Amino acid sequence: MCATENGGHQGPEPAQVPASAADPTQGPDGPTPPDRRRLLQGGLVLGAAAALTLAPISFAAAAAPGESTRTVTGTLPTGAADFVYLPVEVPSGVREIAVSYSYDRPAVPAGTPGNSCDIGIFDERGTELGGQGFRGWSGGFRTEFAISRGAATPGYLPGPVRAGTWHVVLGPYQVAPQGLTYQVQVTLRFGDPGPAFTPNYPAERARGRGRAWYRGDCHLHTVYSDGRRLPEEVAAGARAAGLDFIVSTDHNTSASHGIWGPLAGPDLLIVTGEEVTTRNGHWLALGLPPGEWVDWRYRARDDAHPRFARQVHRAGGLVVPAHPYCPYVACQWKFGYQDADAVEVWNGPWTYDDESALDAWDAQLAQSLRQGRGWLPAMGNSDAHSVPQVIGSPHNVVLADDLTRDLVLAGLRSGRSWLAESAAVQLDLTATGHGRQAGIGERLTVPADAPVDVRLQVAGVPNGTVRLLTDEGQLHQESLGADGSGTVLWRTTASLASYVRAEVRHPLPDGGPGRGNTMGAALPWGPMAALTNPIVLTAERG
Template identity: 55%
Template sequence: MSTGDLSRRNLLRAGGIVAAGAATGLLPGVAFAAPAPGAAQQQTKTVTGTFKPDVPDWYYLPVDVPRGVKQIDVVYSYDRPTVPAGVRGNACDIGMFGPEGHELGNTRGFRGWSGGFRDRFSISATDATPGYVAGPVRAGRWHVILGPYTVAPQGMNYRVDVTLTFGADGAPFRPNPAPVSAPARQRGKSWYRGDCHLHTVYSDGKRTPGQLVADARAAGLDFIVSTDHNTNSSQLVWGDYATDDLLILNGEEVTTRSGHWPAIGLPAGTWIDWRYRASDAADFRRFTDQVHRAGGLVTAAHPFANCFGCTYEFAYEIADLVEVWNGPWTQDDEASVTHWDGLLRGGRWIPAIGDSDAHNPDQTVALPHTVVQAGSLRQAELLAGLKAGRSWLAESKDVNLEFGASGGGRSAGIGERIAVGTGTPVTVSATVSGAPGTTVTFLDQLGPEHTETVPASGSATVTWTTYPRYSRWVRVEVRRPSGGPNTTTPNAMVAMSNPIFLGAAS
């Protein structure tokens, strides 16, 4: 069966007409019928067609499934013609919605997503390919979703094979979410190290959940957040891999065509939709509100990442956190810190975090990570600490930073305010260890104000005195001028803090 060439006159979207960037297309469907007695218990139907370069973000292939199906399998492929340098070639994502519906925000209908990481998937009552949600293959109209990520000038020729296997369901899948505590790392009110942006084989990572847990423990982390792209399936299995010395929180990297925003601290099984662009402001607000109602936080991820669809284009004022440091230090991170600092100077403070975004074994978990002050190693208190900006960012567990301010008989820590008069001297102090070959710099809204070199021992205490009439806030950066072992970019970040605010609140 062929769909032929598709054009924008096929565009549609549940709920009405919208801008073309958010539109979707409907492909001709396939229908299956239950086999006659004695006939083969497996049927396959094939769809082929061509996507032209001027196509919407999402296409839906309807699949009518009869009763008595125990497993559905989908395999897809597309051509990759040669394109000139600087021209994007073909890339296409894939996922699945069940008969409960595929309308925007339909959490009941979502059955999985693998993006472009896999060329096939299976779903049954007992099991599902990582990225997909196991459960009965109910009768009704399913939809394979295809997402032409980039399309070559020649177009994209694609093929989708859908196979149904008939028979009785096996034993039902039983979710096993992660425990809500990690007693061996519980220290009451303390500073806790965590990596809030990580991937496994349940999206496009190459670590199994067990491998990620092992690497996180080796990195000295107290907690991690699982943020597989556009799917909630890994949230249902973390209990199989949990240990008593690592708290595992649920999340999802909401991966849109206008940037990525990890939703962190979600109840197990929560799915957040991603089928909109930054121009669809009401949809973005709808799903960030969903995250907030669920008790989670919204992160603006790698704002200046140099890949199509990766740069954060949404409204910053809706985000709870900005991921200013993502993986080994690069110029992208420098741009993110500069932009975040500009927001801060303009009076809009969104707490900074740093994450490894580690996908593969050659990418180091906890490079970097965020050290947050929380009342305990519990999700609600960790999220509260992150949202309040009581945190600093570290290259590794070997680096430690203490940063505070005092004056007029008062004191304040990271993310807090020292409320003293404009003429009161305030001394800020940073104590660094595990950071040889670095410099410590205090910055305020005017830029760098005071810098000292850390000796070969890697430890130093640096102080500087200012006044609220001159400095509205102060933050600290620890940098390695030579770049160092983790990056070739000079003046690489080793640690940085969120600000301490000076003076009475305006």
């Protein structure tokens, strides 16, 4: 997307910063390796965590209402820093700061990434990692934004435009071999700041049914990041999908938190959160305090992730790696799972990425139980951005004591949940033995060789395939009839299985083959309709 120029009256002639000054890494024959001394001489400073700071631009204070614009151009070489900061010296009396940007997209050879550059801004409180200066981020979704005391472009935080050094931040996500030539235009508008914005946060409780199974989608986007749905459209879609709760997870910003209040209600709990989009994977911060933001400007090598996981945990929220096997640039998960509370194994329509995530989760589950450690629950979410992506497909069905933020998060944290493609799918899984019974996410302790009867009830999956799996793999399979409902019974012992979980699959599309395996035969099942977290089976000692 190319930047758009604002029309109307401009202030003084924009000051052009030549590319050679904005980018001293450009030599007569193209990009040359960065040299710290030359960067400093050119007005650039290499910062921590792969950051680069450009020479600042400044504006004169204005005695009367009006506006003033400055424009900066430059070129970033391949291998540029993750974040490039443009300091803007903002004088007093500014009512609005507006920014637009553009960058070139030269042709690249097949298989070579082309240019892609994100944008955001920090105010006079600074750019410190995890600091207070964050004022907004739109990634690569917008080419311009504006911030004033009473309003801001979606993705950005309304509030005072105070005097001091602000920083426009560029995020060169991908840089072509020819480099990335950019232009940033900053406009300050002077005058009365106007009334302040008043956020309206959603309530932390809705009208529940006491202890019950509640349905919710914990990964959703709006126009406040890179979605195309308005928040009111997301709320309406959640209700249409039969959901009891949703979590707002726009990328790298808390800007939407303050508008959810009127869209929640007795029938829909809305929880505030964020999708933290780093260069080494994305994760969901679920249950953030309204208005709280989580920083994303780090890689796995920076060892900063545990700090921000602790931030979420202190607030009672959950840390959930999202789509860990997504093949797109910077999406694959590289931080490990030691700080996670759950993992998203199902993201949108079922794909091979989800198969990989499910297989990896199942292997981790078996290992954790074998070593006597806590296990990581599975989650499924739609990650819906726009039509035709379906809100609530899939979603989580969680057992909670009531429909509140804390109780829903507690149910997800404990793994008392199963995953469904839609509200049309119904499921119940129990294990009974030695006069005791356990459900999904619970533990059944019995004598090692005592019979354990597993019972699965399913509805809503016509001609589906039911699979029961343990740490040995699939040990039972049955087919459902055309009405999509049935009851499956199977017996095991705690000496044979450390857990049991269920999957319900759709028929193969058009009767086609499933995934092949090393045994040669195609696997006889299709896309996922539902899957459960495990019931853990433990043999009594002594």
